[in-house]
Amino acid sequence: MRYRPQDIVGGYAEYVRQHVEEGWEPTFISLMFNPLGGSASVVADQMRYEAERLYGWMLTRRCRRPRTTPNYRKPIFLGCPDWPVPKYNRDSLHETSVNGGRHLHGIDLTPPWTRLVCTLSDFIAENQDKMAGPGRRLARVYAETITQTPENAVEYALKSLPRCRATSDDLIILPRSQKEVW
Numbered sequence: 001m002r003y004r005p006q007d008i009v010g011g012y013a014e015y016v017r018q019h020v021e022e023g024w025e026p027t028f029i030s031l032m033f034n035p036l037g038g039s040a041s042v043v044a045d046q047m048r049y050e051a052e053r054l055y056g057w058m059l060t061r062r063c064r065r066p067r068t069t070p071n072y073r074k075p076i077f078l079g080c081p082d083w084p085v086p087k088y089n090r091d092s093l094h095e096t097s098v099n100g101g102r103h104l105h106g107i108d109l110t111p112p113w114t115r116l117v118c119t120l121s122d123f124i125a126e127n128q129d130k131m132a133g134p135g136r137r138l139a140r141v142y143a144e145t146i147t148q149t150p151e152n153a154v155e156y157a158l159k160s161l162p163r164c165r166a167t168s169d170d171l172i173i174l175p176r177s178q179k180e181v182w
Contacts, residue, residue, distance in 0.1 A: 005161035008168055012078055013151040016107055023112040026146040027120040028153050031104040034139045043099050048172055050137045051079050051104055055174045062114045071175045079106030079172035080158045083165055105157040121145045
């Protein structure tokens with residue numbers, strides 16, 4: 001059976017809603033990149049690698065023993081590539097031309113038992129220099145705690161799926177299952 005992109009986005013919106021009702025903290029994350037070399041597929045692989053690297057770095061600050069903690073107790077990241085669209089408030093030419101405008105949007109779900117003493121968005125703001133900047137693949141990481149309608153945030157983060165700019169294969173879902181790791 002083949003699922004429509006709208007069904008996939010709706011399923012993830014329901015998944016996020018259930019976790020939020022259980023007390024998980026949802027955060028919208030946007031990863032903006034410095035110029036990456038190579039073909040479109042090489043750029044996509046580099047962006048996926050950076051998202052996974054960032055998740056791993058933040059995991060060690062949010063989870064006491066990440067290697068032995070079962071996946072259902074780890075923070076969750078749902079990410080999708082995105083491209084700029086024409087809009088009233090124009091982005092800078094630099095942002096829309098670097099890597100063809102491609103960047104990543106995602107939803108991070110932080111469990112209630114996290115080690116962080118602040119919100120994930122505050123943590124990212126305080127540690128921006130450790131995650132992104134000149135000389136790194138990531139130019140900057142933007143994060144904002146979702147306070148209303150997490151379903152709408154999921155639809156926005158995954159909007160490239162219904163627009164057919166990305167496929168379900170382009171989704172970044174972390175943590176990976178043990179079968180994917182080995």
